[in-house]
Amino acid sequence: MQSKDLVQLAEQFGSPLYVYDAEKIQSQYNRLTKAFSKVDKLRINYAMKALSNIAILQLLKEMGSGLDTVSIQEVLLGLHAGYDPEKIFYTPNGVSLEEIEEVSAMGVQINIDNLSILEQFGTKYPNVPVCIRINPHVMAGGNANISVGHIDSKFGISVHQLPHLVRIVENTKMNIVGIHMHTGSDILDIEVFLYAAEILFDAARNFKNLEFLDFGSGFKVPYKKDDIETDIEELGKKLSKRFNAFCTEYGKELTLIFEPGKFLVSEAGFFLAKVNVVKQTTSTVFAGIDSGFNHLIRPMFYGSQHHIENISHPKGKERFYSVVGYICETDTFANNRKIAEIKEGDILSFRNAGAYCFSMASNYNSRYKPAEVLWMNGEGHLIRAHETFEDILKNQIPLPVAVTTS
Incomplete structure (x- = not known):
């Protein structure tokens, strides 16, 4: 997209405004599938928590993507967008057994990350x-809040608890079809990723009837000119x-699954805001925007x-x-x-x-959430109103x- 297109969209739809370039999303999806073209059975599950607008979900569905979801509401959005239940992967954390049961009844693939719920569900x-x-105990990611595979993480079942895990599976005779890991986001060093993969392979050897291995995602994208990023081609x-x-x-022959979110949609997005005020102080020039x-x-x-x-x-x-903003x-x-x-x-x-x-926006200060527009085939399509x-x-x-008059 060019700057003049963005200016035109801001004039047409108002600001603040989110704009997404469909062509960039498609090219990122194709880049990832091409990097792993040597794998016979590859599946991409878009991590929809990154951007959950149903128009984006539909765009990725047309490309063959499945969905990675983390809540029953995301599952319902995926179904509403037209995904078949078997194309939806559900990886919650800290939810009740009742929610997992409700999602399971929809025919969605369940991913369980703690021993207590695993035993209850398997029984x-x-x-x-x-x-x-699995929690591989690998510290990876660009920020402590998005590093989720380390030893103190709340996510996953520790690899050191594998004997206990295997005992639960044997006692309940439950049907384990896949092993999953996710170490964090913004992973730059592919050797860290490959090291964690070996831990996943070791865990997989404990189960004889697997259908897939899910490697999560966490690929780093560039945020500024000449910024470094994950070498997807080398990793592939x-x-x-x-x-x-x-x-x-x-x-x-197992299926290799990835769950990219940021990799697919981050670079496709633009946030547009109007400058309300330019304020000169003794040391700083502030540009205050309508967001x-x-x-x-x-x-x-x-x-x-x-x-x-x-x-x-x-x-x-x-x-x-x-x-700066107006909050x-x-x-x-x-x-x-x-x-x-x-x-x-x-x-x-x-x-x-x-x-x-x-996806992380709020109504703090009782402000309205902005509109969203999808730029596709040279046109802006409103996909969420202001x-x-x-x-x-x-x-x-x-x-x-x-009550008020008493």
């Missing part, structure tokens, strides 16, 4: 196909060879850097700005960032806004008159 439903999430070459060798050893961490929390929550451009006047003289707390998107000269009314574009941006005051009030219930 009640020994014939239901179940996947087990090395892991495909090792996976195929393991299948030969195991005596069965805040209620719409884009990643810089404040993860310390992430999103490249910011003044797309209204991209060729102006560069100056240093701190880009009644410190909501700083960038400190002393060099950006083409900003004037009130200009539109700023935040790159890499496709993953964990709108919220209104009626949306804010929708589920609120005033005090009864009898």
Whole structure:
């Protein structure tokens, strides 16, 4: 997409606004499948927590993707978007047995990550196909909040508990069809990924009737010019060879599953916001926009850097700005960032806004959530309308008159 297209969309649909480039999502999906073309049975399950708009789900469904879900509500969204239940993978954490039972009844693939629930579920439903999430105790990821495979993580069943796990499976005679792991997000070093894969292979040897191995995801994407990223092609070459060798050893052709979220949609996303005010203080020039961490929390929550451009006047003289929001707390998107000269009314574009941006948005300060647009075949298609005051009030219930007058 070009800057002029983004400016036109901001004028057409208003700001703040999320825009997603369908062509970029498609190219990322094709890049990943091509990297693992040497694997006979490959399945991509899109991690929909990254961006759960049903139009995006439908776009990926048309490409052949399955879904990775983490809640019953995400499962329902996937079904609503037209996915067959068997194409949906459900990996919850800390949910009740009742929720898992409800999802299982829908025909979705269940992935269990703790011994207590595994034993309870296996005792009640020994014939239901179940996947087990292993914690490989590998510290990986670009931030402590997204490193989920280390020894102190709440996610997964420890590899050191495998004997206990195997005993539960033998006692319940439950049907284990897959082994899963996810070490974290923003993994750069593919050797760490390959090391964790060996732990998954070792765990898989304890089960004789597997159908798939799920390697999670966590591929790093570039966030700025010349930024480093996961070498998907090199990983594909090395892991495909090792996976195929393991299948030969195991005596069965297994399916290799990945669960990319950020890799597929992050670079496809743009967040557009209008500059409300340019404020000069004794030491800083602030560009205050019509948004805040209620719409884009990643810089404040993860310390992430999103490249910011003044797309209204991209060729102006560069100056240093701190880009801030309108929330009644410190909501700083960038400190002393060099950006083409900003004037009130200009539109700023935040790159890499496709993953964990709108999906983490809120109504904090009673602000409306922004609209979403899908750019496809040279046109902008509204896929979520701007919220209104009626949306804010929708589920609120005033005090009864009898209470207020008593």
